[in-house]
Amino acid sequence: MAETGANDPGRATVFGEIKRFARTSGAVGGIAARVAGARIFGLTTDRAAHAEDLKTILGGLKGPLMKVAQFLATVPDALPAEYAKEFAELQANAPPMGPAFLRRRMASELGPDWRARFARFEEEAAAAASLGQVHRAWLADGTALACKLQYPDMASTVEADLRQLRLAMAVYHRMDNAIDHEEIYKELAERLREELDYRREAAQMRLYGAMLADSGTVHVPVPVAALSTGRLLSMSWLEGRGMAAWLATDPPQAARNLVAEALFRAWYVPFYRYGVIHGDPHLGNYQVAPGNGLNLLDFGAIRVFAPKFVRGVIDLYQAVRDADAGRARRAYEAWGFAGLSDEKLAVLNEWARFLYEPLLEDRVRPIQESYDPQFGRAVAEKVHAGLQRTGGVKPPREFVLMDRSAIGLGSVFLRLGAELNWYRLFHELIADFDEGRLAARQEAALAAAGVPKAA
Numbered sequence: 001m002a003e004t005g006a007n008d009p010g011r012a013t014v015f016g017e018i019k020r021f022a023r024t025s026g027a028v029g030g031i032a033a034r035v036a037g038a039r040i041f042g043l044t045t046d047r048a049a050h051a052e053d054l055k056t057i058l059g060g061l062k063g064p065l066m067k068v069a070q071f072l073a074t075v076p077d078a079l080p081a082e083y084a085k086e087f088a089e090l091q092a093n094a095p096p097m098g099p100a101f102l103r104r105r106m107a108s109e110l111g112p113d114w115r116a117r118f119a120r121f122e123e124e125a126a127a128a129a130s131l132g133q134v135h136r137a138w139l140a141d142g143t144a145l146a147c148k149l150q151y152p153d154m155a156s157t158v159e160a161d162l163r164q165l166r167l168a169m170a171v172y173h174r175m176d177n178a179i180d181h182e183e184i185y186k187e188l189a190e191r192l193r194e195e196l197d198y199r200r201e202a203a204q205m206r207l208y209g210a211m212l213a214d215s216g217t218v219h220v221p222v223p224v225a226a227l228s229t230g231r232l233l234s235m236s237w238l239e240g241r242g243m244a245a246w247l248a249t250d251p252p253q254a255a256r257n258l259v260a261e262a263l264f265r266a267w268y269v270p271f272y273r274y275g276v277i278h279g280d281p282h283l284g285n286y287q288v289a290p291g292n293g294l295n296l297l298d299f300g301a302i303r304v305f306a307p308k309f310v311r312g313v314i315d316l317y318q319a320v321r322d323a324d325a326g327r328a329r330r331a332y333e334a335w336g337f338a339g340l341s342d343e344k345l346a347v348l349n350e351w352a353r354f355l356y357e358p359l360l361e362d363r364v365r366p367i368q369e370s371y372d373p374q375f376g377r378a379v380a381e382k383v384h385a386g387l388q389r390t391g392g393v394k395p396p397r398e399f400v401l402m403d404r405s406a407i408g409l410g411s412v413f414l415r416l417g418a419e420l421n422w423y424r425l426f427h428e429l430i431a432d433f434d435e436g437r438l439a440a441r442q443e444a445a446l447a448a449a450g451v452p453k454a455a
Contacts, residue, residue: 097133097151099123105149109232117227121147129284131195131300136237144237145224154196154231162189178387180394187397191279195300198233200451204299205235207449208278211270217262217293240287240295247415255292260418262294264425267409272314272429274442275305279401281408283415303401304446307435308334313402314430320349320356328352336396344393347386354379355406358422367413367422376407 102123106114115121119140125133132150139145151157165188169181194200202223209220219238227234243259263286270276278285279301287295312334319328325342328349332340340348354376358367368375387393395403446452 097125097128101152102135102149105152106232109149109229110227118145129298132231137234145227145234146221146237147227148198148233148235150196150198150231158192158196162192165189178384178392180392183395183397184400187400191301191303191401197230198228199230201300202228202233202235203450204302207276207302207445207451208270208296208299210445210449211274211276212266212296215262215265215269217258217291218266219289219293219295221295221297238287238289238295238297240289243283243286243288243412243415246288253417253419256416256418257420258292259288259294260413260416260420261425262292263409263412263416264420264422266294266296267405268426268429271305272310272433273438274445275307275310275438276442276445277303277305277402277405279303279405281405281412283412286412301401302451303398304442304451305398305402307438307442309398309402310438311433311435314433316352317356317359317426320352321360325349335399337393337399340393341390344387344390347383347390348393350379350386351383355410359426360423362421362423364419364421366417366419367410376410 102125106121110117118137119142121137122135124135126136126146127134131154132148135147135149137145137147162185166185169185202225205221205223209222212218212220219240221235221238224234224236246259267278267281270278278296278299280298285296285298287297289295312331315327315334316331318324319326319331325345329340329345332345332348337348358365
């Protein structure tokens, strides 16, 4: 049986977008209008209830709008606090599609004899996410595979969801102008569209395998090109336990520290040595491997940065450490921030001090020494108020994923309860930093893996 619109892809895309728009516009537009009404006309509204309703709708829809909600939940001030709280619970764990869907989709990707390509293929999904679901399979030689199969009509789904995202952001910006969301939207839109291309993700997986080959504690799946397409990604199966389930066993502090150190290296080695980040840091994308190593999963949201951007990250750290306002300004300008008054610069530096604070002292410590779980949000709200007072800021698009990733990663370290010498781990990586060497390593690694540079 052919998928809907198979004989007319353009028609399928258009009708897919219309259907998706109809299902989401009432939720996004209606809630946004009620929130705006509360702000403009003084009407009473329950934003927490609206956020919970929208979370339920997004979870049921499975698609990228749910993924965007997860993303925005970790970008400070991109959403009201009530929305961020509910959306943070969306961990891309929607119920999987059934066997009939699976058979049609596999036949469309590998042909009608697709089963003959495997010694065994489990029809029940091992995991389900926002853009696709994962099935376990085995080759004739006993090799275990994870086969990630994209849901149908995802291209039209992405476009419909991005329309809703733009609407929601526009309404919120009229309520609150502390942050101009235009570049945030552009970055989200480009990264989401890239995530639909599983050939690109396979290349990014190869890139991470090469960058972390010498880590010893970080494991990356190996893609199987002969069993992969633009919408099917087959890769080696990694044995491990989901991090949330592992934490539920209350592991000892030493084990927590080992996992946290592996995670630190998994994220920061690629960034400071190659200018690349894994832009989707949440518990669902990590497994604890035997021996307290780390399995790194999901390579759809990868960002490649120019060497000067990485230099700016180090410069800002040194500016915060030395209370050097001039160096901080140069770092922000290197990233693309423009028109920063002294007052606005001071507000941005409050956020920078929050992010860099664990790296400033040469001692073992938790990632956050305040035991208040709302401490980070309190800092974000103070910075938000400062940006409102000083006329707002337009973050450059390169900054968006970096900031989001740093917050998401910090949240995972907080959940782990890790106690490490973050200062020493960081300084080991930046001690011999050189833009030229990073550029050469980056170019060679991207070419070998077949990864195109981001815009």
